[in-house]
Amino acid sequence: MGYFDFAQICLNGHVVNDSAGTYPQYNENFCTECGAETITKCPSCNTHIRGDYHSDAVVIIGGSRYKLPKFCHNCGQPYPWTKMKIEAAQELASEINELTDDERELLAKSIDEIIKDTPKTTVAATRFKKLLAKVGAPIAESFREILVDIISETAKKSIWG
Ligand SMILES: [Zn+2]
Ligand SMILES: [Zn+2]
Known part of the structure; x- marks a missing residue:
């Protein structure tokens, strides 16, 4: 044992x-x-x-x-690093000028869902990916760096392949 x-x-x-x-x-x-x-x-x-x-x-x-x-x-409960990384990603989301207010909010909300493996993860990941496509590679890469350790495997596959 x-x-x-x-x-x-x-x-x-x-x-x-x-x-x-x-x-x-x-x-x-x-x-x-x-x-x-x-x-x-x-x-x-x-x-x-x-x-x-x-x-x-x-x-x-x-x-x-x-x-x-x-x-x-x-x-x-989420551990301190999980909270910190979610906050960092949401802060980044709030600073993206290429998105509308609604899109920024949607992006921030999706972050909560792609961390967990739930029935909503795939939907959130698809939405997240669509929004990332509008913001360009450098910002998308920053999101990847912040989230890579805490994102769900399902979401990681559907967003970054
Ligand atoms: Zn505990
Ligand atoms: Zn450290």
């Missing part, structure tokens, strides 16, 4: 240590990538952030497959 370790992640979403319980020697109080504070527990419910899965039976070749979690598995 295996078990989940807990992870240490900075507030901006850099995974500092995906096995913070087993290998505490790799822990950092502050992120060496960006200087932000690191956390090991959900700020909303104080439950450990789920880390890497340790198993006696399976050896994963090529290192960890740990994926940055977006929402807390215990309380469902």
